[in-house]
Amino acid sequence: MKKLALFVIIVLIFGTISPSLSNHAYAQNDPSILLRIAIQADKQIVNQLNGVYGDQIPNNIKILYEKGHVEVELLDESLSNNNIEKAKQDFLLAMNSFMQISRIIS
Numbered sequence: 001m002k003k004l005a006l007f008v009i010i011v012l013i014f015g016t017i018s019p020s021l022s023n024h025a026y027a028q029n030d031p032s033i034l035l036r037i038a039i040q041a042d043k044q045i046v047n048q049l050n051g052v053y054g055d056q057i058p059n060n061i062k063i064l065y066e067k068g069h070v071e072v073e074l075l076d077e078s079l080s081n082n083n084i085e086k087a088k089q090d091f092l093l094a095m096n097s098f099m100q101i102s103r104i105i106s
Contacts, residue, residue, distance in 0.1 A: 031084050034091040038072045041098045052105055061101055068097030 045065060049057050057065075071094035078087035 031079060031087055034087060035072075035075055035079055038075055038091055038094050041095060042069060042072050045098050045101055048102070048105055061104060064097050064101050064104075068094045068101070071097065 045068070049061065049065065053061075071090045075087055075090035075094060078084075078090050
């Protein structure tokens with residue numbers, strides 16, 4: 001299950017930022033897809049953390065999760081303000097935090 005979750009997150013990340021793996025223009029035409037992906041990744045990380053650690057999540061992982069979760073919230077704000085460049089940056093920072101957590105769990 002851990003490997004599957006890690007695989008899904010990696011596919012989501014590379015699928016959204018790699019022009020050779022996905023249609024890059026789609027994200028430009030509909031930047032809200034970044035928010036949907038980030039929210040799904042956030043939920044997946046929460047499920048992973050609950051499955052692995054329950055209520056005993058290590059502090060370093062809590063800090064990484066909070067950092068990623070805040071970036072997801074900032075992504076929502078950036079999209080609301082129609083600041084696409086900031087939204088892309090927020091998305092990548094959130095995905096980076098979530099990917100680090102997946103690596104630690106694995």
